Amino acid sequence: MKLNIALLAGDGIGPEVIDQAVKVCDAIAEKYQHDITWKPALTGAAAIDEVGEPYPDETHEICANADAVLFGAIGHPRFDNDPSAKVRPEQGLLKMRQKLGLFANVRPTFTFPSLIDKSPLKRERIEGTDLIILRELTGGVYFGERGRKDNGNTAFDTMTYTRAEIQRLAKKGFEMAMGRSKRLCCVDKANVLESSRLWRETVQAMEKDYPEVEVSYEFVDAVAMRLVQWPKGYDVIITENLFGDILTDEASVISGSMGLMPSASVGSKVSLYEPIHGSYPQAAGKDIANPLATVLSAAMLFDDLNLNQEAEDIRRVVNKSLAEGIVTEDLAEDGKSYKTSEVGDWLAKNI
Amino acid sequence: MKLNIALLAGDGIGPEVIDQAVKVCDAIAEKYQHDITWKPALTGAAAIDEVGEPYPDETHEICANADAVLFGAIGHPRFDNDPSAKVRPEQGLLKMRQKLGLFANVRPTFTFPSLIDKSPLKRERIEGTDLIILRELTGGVYFGERGRKDNGNTAFDTMTYTRAEIQRLAKKGFEMAMGRSKRLCCVDKANVLESSRLWRETVQAMEKDYPEVEVSYEFVDAVAMRLVQWPKGYDVIITENLFGDILTDEASVISGSMGLMPSASVGSKVSLYEPIHGSYPQAAGKDIANPLATVLSAAMLFDDLNLNQEAEDIRRVVNKSLAEGIVTEDLAEDGKSYKTSEVGDWLAKNI
Ligand SMILES: CC(C)[C@H](C(=O)O)[C@@H](O)C(=O)O
Ligand SMILES: CC(C)[C@H](C(=O)O)[C@@H](O)C(=O)O
Numbered sequence: 001m002k003l004n005i006a007l008l009a010g011d012g013i014g015p016e017v018i019d020q021a022v023k024v025c026d027a028i029a030e031k032y033q034h035d036i037t038w039k040p041a042l043t044g045a046a047a048i049d050e051v052g053e054p055y056p057d058e059t060h061e062i063c064a065n066a067d068a069v070l071f072g073a074i075g076h077p078r079f080d081n082d083p084s085a086k087v088r089p090e091q092g093l094l095k096m097r098q099k100l101g102l103f104a105n106v107r108p109t110f111t112f113p114s115l116i117d118k119s120p121l122k123r124e125r126i127e128g129t130d131l132i133i134l135r136e137l138t139g140g141v142y143f144g145e146r147g148r149k150d151n152g153n154t155a156f157d158t159m160t161y162t163r164a165e166i167q168r169l170a171k172k173g174f175e176m177a178m179g180r181s182k183r184l185c186c187v188d189k190a191n192v193l194e195s196s197r198l199w200r201e202t203v204q205a206m207e208k209d210y211p212e213v214e215v216s217y218e219f220v221d222a223v224a225m226r227l228v229q230w231p232k233g234y235d236v237i238i239t240e241n242l243f244g245d246i247l248t249d250e251a252s253v254i255s256g257s258m259g260l261m262p263s264a265s266v267g268s269k270v271s272l273y274e275p276i277h278g279s280y281p282q283a284a285g286k287d288i289a290n291p292l293a294t295v296l297s298a299a300m301l302f303d304d305l306n307l308n309q310e311a312e313d314i315r316r317v318v319n320k321s322l323a324e325g326i327v328t329e330d331l332a333e334d335g336k337s338y339k340t341s342e343v344g345d346w347l348a349k350n351i
Numbered sequence: 352m353k354l355n356i357a358l359l360a361g362d363g364i365g366p367e368v369i370d371q372a373v374k375v376c377d378a379i380a381e382k383y384q385h386d387i388t389w390k391p392a393l394t395g396a397a398a399i400d401e402v403g404e405p406y407p408d409e410t411h412e413i414c415a416n417a418d419a420v421l422f423g424a425i426g427h428p429r430f431d432n433d434p435s436a437k438v439r440p441e442q443g444l445l446k447m448r449q450k451l452g453l454f455a456n457v458r459p460t461f462t463f464p465s466l467i468d469k470s471p472l473k474r475e476r477i478e479g480t481d482l483i484i485l486r487e488l489t490g491g492v493y494f495g496e497r498g499r500k501d502n503g504n505t506a507f508d509t510m511t512y513t514r515a516e517i518q519r520l521a522k523k524g525f526e527m528a529m530g531r532s533k534r535l536c537c538v539d540k541a542n543v544l545e546s547s548r549l550w551r552e553t554v555q556a557m558e559k560d561y562p563e564v565e566v567s568y569e570f571v572d573a574v575a576m577r578l579v580q581w582p583k584g585y586d587v588i589i590t591e592n593l594f595g596d597i598l599t600d601e602a603s604v605i606s607g608s609m610g611l612m613p614s615a616s617v618g619s620k621v622s623l624y625e626p627i628h629g630s631y632p633q634a635a636g637k638d639i640a641n642p643l644a645t646v647l648s649a650a651m652l653f654d655d656l657n658l659n660q661e662a663e664d665i666r667r668v669v670n671k672s673l674a675e676g677i678v679t680e681d682l683a684e685d686g687k688s689y690k691t692s693e694v695g696d697w698l699a700k701n702i
């Protein structure tokens with residue numbers, strides 16, 4: 001198979017983790033005789049520095065014409081601590097999501113048998129966790145009108161949703177639940193927010209089309225609690241953009257390391273695959289970041305192209321590296337740890 | 352001392368847990384020769400049923416003229432699953448917070464030596480946790496303009512803050528940090544939200560007035576993760592209303608039971624004390640709800656009136672009940688559990 005994959009390394013540890021995913025994908029391509037053409041493109045702070053724009057048109061062209069996008073991370077502390085910065089790396093990520101129509105972010109949460117004791121949560125609470133959070137990605141307070149009033153002394157952001165936006169996300173959620181344990185939980189704050197009430201009303205109206213799916217409605221504050229108390233209580237969770245941002249990061253704790261959790265952003269023609277961790281600037285350039293979340297994101301990419309054998313191979317080799325302790329320092333038990341690049345080399349060799 | 356305390360039992364398990372707090376306070380009053388007059392008033396679904404309003408004017412009069420308000424819980428599933436309901440119990444809570452000027456919600460998070468193994472989190476991660484989340488309570492998306500457009504097919508909520516609102520909350524945070532480990536963490540989403548940028552900018556400008564306080568700025572998604580990963584990393588957290596709602600519920604997991612965490616809402620003349628758990632309708636009327644969060648909220652009430660000996664007495668007797676296993680079923684190890692009312696009686700007797 002011929003594959004064009006846009007490669008957006010981004011900021012911080014992005015380039016390092018992306019490099020390892022490329023090695024692994026190239027090894028897969030060789031084994032299965034695929035022909036991958038990598039199309040690197042600028043994004044994030046790196047793009048601001050070079051062309052003054054975090055998601056340049058040229059990058060969009062490359063992504064829009066690719067079969068998939070593999071993405072590293074975005075963000076730089078230089079912008080975070082300057083509330084008045086006009087251009088920010090994150091704007092690039094948001095623009096990319098919007099322009100590529102990536103309205104659903106799929107974030108699976110699961111545990112790794114060999115890592116279960118790394119979790120801050122007790123074994124019996126998390127063993128066997130297998131949930132998916134489906135986060136709406138192109139609406140809500142991320143994209144509503146925002147600004148200042150009263151000489152800059154009042155600031156506002158608008159959380160807004162249309163019924164159609166909710167329907168298309170919920171549809172994916174119902175379908176996903178149908179292929180799993182048929183349990184769907186809609187997370188909102190309908191006791192306060194009008195947008196949440198529209199979510200609840202819209203999902204309630206869709207229930208009749210999926211009579212086999214058992215739907216529950218929970219408030220985001222309660223879920224923030226239950227997610228760590230009893231993650232096995234959930235199967236598929238659907239939620240709006242900001243709640244999804246918070247809950248997916250929280251859920252990553254279950255597996256024991258942020259460095260492990262992959263994600264896919266889907267919606268229209270081309271999909272994007274990225275680790276859920278951020279740019280982790282403190283580690284940038286040190287060859288110590290954990291590349292597994294990015295490598296597992298590449299596995300999701302192959303799965304979505306129906307190359308399931310390839311995806312399985314990647315997951316197998318990742319599990320093998322964990323079992324054999326070929327891991328970066330965040331996971332090193334009390335022994336040896338490996339560099340980011342060494343882990344990548346090992347994975348590629350073992351494909 | 353003569354004390355007028357407004358008593359708002361509210362919905363669900365509210366009346367039952369409030370009853371136990373009253374018993375304990377009455378025992379304290381007897382021991383220390385205080386004269387407490389309880390002023391019961393209607394609120395929540397109960398008030399809607401009786402007078403069509405979740406926070407009637409009469410209730411407000413009683414609260415505004417009291418020395419403190421002791422509050423149970425609010426909310427009823429009948430309203431949650433009806434997105435079109437016009438009057439909702441929660442509106443009463445929001446109106447009460449606003450009309451009483453309760454702009455800061457103080458939620459301490461700590462562990463109980465005898466309960467540490469109840470937590471879903473591992474002992475070494477949580478032992479010694481002692482943090483306070485200071486949640487802004489009368490601003491943000493809870494109070495901004497909201498509504499529908501396009502024949503009800505678009506819904507919006509507005510998250511809005513003024514510099515003054517942020518300053519008064521942050522001031523409390525800085526002062527609180529000064530009396531503790533001098534570490535303050537401002538939690539926002541400044542990489543996306545304009546209101547968060549105003550938060551960050553405002554708090555940054557106040558740093559110079561508290562040179563001894565070490566201030567950090569973290570994104571809400573990262574904090575949702577770190578809070579369960581390493582709660583001991585935090586001392587005082589300040590944050591806006593919605594983020595505070597989510598993070599405080601999440602933090603309650605640390606102690607092992609939602610039924611244990613008290614809170615105080617402060618701001619102007621009269622303060623309000625309430626458990627952080629909700630109305631827990633499934634347990635209502637069964638005499639099984641854990642009353643300790645409400646009893647510990649009463650301890651915060653005495654502390655704020657500078658009756659510290661009284662507060663200490665309440666905490667001592669609560670710890671004693673935990674150590675001796677005089678607990679409701681949520682905490683019963685593998686033996687006997689007690690009814691809500693029995694726990695209350697035991698506590699009062701042991702004051
Ligand atoms: C970097 C930031 C804008 C982004 C978000 O909030 O969506 C990130 O946290 C994520 O979850 O992908
Ligand atoms: C009942 C609800 C409106 C309320 C809130 O969101 O503030 C509750 O969750 C709380 O935290 O006190």
